[in-house]
Amino acid sequence: MFRIDGMSRTPVYEQIIEQVEKLVSLGIMKAGDQLPSVRSLSIELSVNPNTIQKAYSELDSRGIANSVPGKGCFISESAEDAIKNAGRKKLAILRELVKELALSGVTKEEIEKAVEDGLSIPAEN
């Protein structure tokens, strides 16, 4: 269910967060669903339990999951909203990136093509 790229620059705990967000966005995980336990996932991914813990507590503080001591970690009711709102905040990054590309000499057409590509493949990985 989860896959870690040890070569990647993005921290392991961040990779886990992103994958949970993806599963929720795709509707594969829904509010109330339980995530694998810290220990079981740490074994499955050959990763230290602390790293999973960090991912889960981040998901909790982002409003995507509820970590309930003694019971488990569950997708929260507000998960979809929290993810969408986080996405909205990233629109500013998108704007800056476009501006930077335009400035560096990349043409408007190349940029719009890339955006279209991104929009047209909505659920491929």
Place this chain on the structure above:
Amino acid sequence: MFRIDGMSRTPVYEQIIEQVEKLVSLGIMKAGDQLPSVRSLSIELSVNPNTIQKAYSELDSRGIANSVPGKGCFISESAEDAIKNAGRKKLAILRELVKELALSGVTKEEIEKAVEDGLSIPAEN
């Protein structure tokens, strides 16, 4: 000529690189122009000389400048091309970002609006 945001998450050396690229893209600096000396810039920006050094050698390895030991660091002939090519490589990042936003539930309209905004304000900061 250069400004460093000490609070920013982007490394200081990266901020310097970005600003050199911007100056070239805007045509303010051209092939053959000399960058400030490592020492003078380090003093001007209150930054460790090693950090400037790192920025300049990165600019060198990216084909944007030529560091000539004992003489200085100069904008290279290939600077504009190198910057544009780097920009093209960033199109992939743009594509991924758009895909990620779309997946997280941000609407197509919001995304296209942000792209337009980025394109319409070509040289504001």
Place this chain on the structure above:
Amino acid sequence: MFRIDGMSRTPVYEQIIEQVEKLVSLGIMKAGDQLPSVRSLSIELSVNPNTIQKAYSELDSRGIANSVPGKGCFISESAEDAIKNAGRKKLAILRELVKELALSGVTKEEIEKAVEDGLSIPAEN
């Protein structure tokens, strides 16, 4: 008669204690009344019997109930007093909370409004 919020951060056994206290405070349960048996309540709430046991023995040591082995758990004569005294001890928590809020910049008016609200809706949940 009892409801458990599995998503809540307050431990299940604590939730049970609070609900017993509320029933006594509201006069719904009185001295001598018998609480549901450990087994039956554990089944009703889909909760581990150990958890109910823990709640009941806590109620016992707080002087709110008497656990009689082999017979059951009964609201004690001193229940109302015990609850009121526990409440008085919580006045210190209230004082600290108010102090903390005031210190954090919340205005006196906002605090007094919240207190009034709490006082005016005496028995809504």
Place this chain on the structure above:
Amino acid sequence: MFRIDGMSRTPVYEQIIEQVEKLVSLGIMKAGDQLPSVRSLSIELSVNPNTIQKAYSELDSRGIANSVPGKGCFISESAEDAIKNAGRKKLAILRELVKELALSGVTKEEIEKAVEDGLSIPAEN
């Protein structure tokens, strides 16, 4: 500058967060001020660096400080606002606590007295 109560139930990292908030609320620390480094504070308090790290990264994600890798951790511009807003969210807790006390039989007068006490000693510990 910081003091840890090893006997307390509140986690060490939380104690540190609270103390930073208090220092900001009291105007002792201001936007831009640098917190002690992770290592130095860990030595001063005889606490593991990871624990300080956790406190600082929490302060960061709460908008109270900016952790800048390689430079240090600084009180953010938005610190006071962030603290005040967090306080406002705690008003709901206050309301519930008052309701619970009133229900348990504590008189209105006792409650109001405690609130006044909390308000009248604005900066004692």
Place this chain on the structure above:
DNA sequence: GTGGTCTAGACCACA
């Protein structure tokens, strides 16, 4: 020196 990530492993309260 400074923060950030991670492993290894312990201990706690709660279910």
Place this chain on the structure above:
DNA sequence: GTGGTCTAGACCACA
């Protein structure tokens, strides 16, 4: 079993 906290200590990128 389940999450939460913490120590001890390593290694990384950046300043």
